[in-house]
Amino acid sequence: MLIVGLSGGIATGKSTVSGIFEREGIPVIDADRIAREIVQPGEPAWHAIRDEFGAEYFDDANGGVMNREKVGKLIFNDAEKRRRLNAITHPAVRKRMLYQAFMHFITGASVVVLDTPLLFEVGYDRILSRTICVWCNPDQELERLMARDSMSEVDAKSRMGAQMSIEEKKKRATILLDNTGTKEELETQVLALISTLRSSWTPTVIRATLATVIVGIVSLALWKIL
Numbered sequence: 001m002l003i004v005g006l007s008g009g010i011a012t013g014k015s016t017v018s019g020i021f022e023r024e025g026i027p028v029i030d031a032d033r034i035a036r037e038i039v040q041p042g043e044p045a046w047h048a049i050r051d052e053f054g055a056e057y058f059d060d061a062n063g064g065v066m067n068r069e070k071v072g073k074l075i076f077n078d079a080e081k082r083r084r085l086n087a088i089t090h091p092a093v094r095k096r097m098l099y100q101a102f103m104h105f106i107t108g109a110s111v112v113v114l115d116t117p118l119l120f121e122v123g124y125d126r127i128l129s130r131t132i133c134v135w136c137n138p139d140q141e142l143e144r145l146m147a148r149d150s151m152s153e154v155d156a157k158s159r160m161g162a163q164m165s166i167e168e169k170k171k172r173a174t175i176l177l178d179n180t181g182t183k184e185e186l187e188t189q190v191l192a193l194i195s196t197l198r199s200s201w202t203p204t205v206i207r208a209t210l211a212t213v214i215v216g217i218v219s220l221a222l223w224k225i226l
């Protein structure tokens, strides 16, 4: 199974791209979605964060939902608390990503997309042979981020400044998707990429099927002879 990493800058179009992959029947493992799932009330990470930081970071009147904004503020300027939170959440996210990848493998997926904003920061690009960086110009990134999240220019610039530079991500990626044009232009690139990924895997699937058939025939013949 081919696992293709998908990353980019904040609001450069990762979700737009992963939506096209999903619509075309290619499973997407969404690290952001998983990061929200593992802190749902009752999950092991939810208990661990509650024990570590206290009940005041949870809305008990609302089923104990974690107050992400409050936790975000707590760790923003405190590297040690951020490290402790990451030590709880990162292994839980990795475990669920691996589980989802395994399930896609046993259900016969040939290509799976791993959508994670921290692909390069965490170093997944060292273990994945194909990595996508979806990029646009910084002024477009700022404009799209402000429009989508109704965010002030100052806040949007501060979020953009906290990430690895898009130039560095472009250098490390093996596939670039240019999102400086329209969404339709982006879609054309993604569809072309999907057909390349599928065709590059078709020969492998055929070889694997042939090998299985040959092994089956040889085993049957040996069984009859012996």
Ligand SMILES: Nc1ncnc2c1ncn2[C@@H]1O[C@H](COP(=O)(O)OP(=O)(O)OP(=O)(O)O)[C@@H](O)[C@H]1O
Binding pocket: 008, 009, 010, 011, 012, 013, 014, 015, 016, 017, 117, 144, 145, 148, 179, 180, 181, 182, 183, 184, 186
């Ligand atoms: N080519 C485009 N032209 C105009 N708007 C776009 C284009 N591509 C994406 N957008 C819009 O920009 C915003 C950000 O896109 P998207 O949510 O896909 O980015 P993202 O990289 O997943 O964001 P995040 O980093 O926050 O997860 C969305 O509102 C989306 O509709």
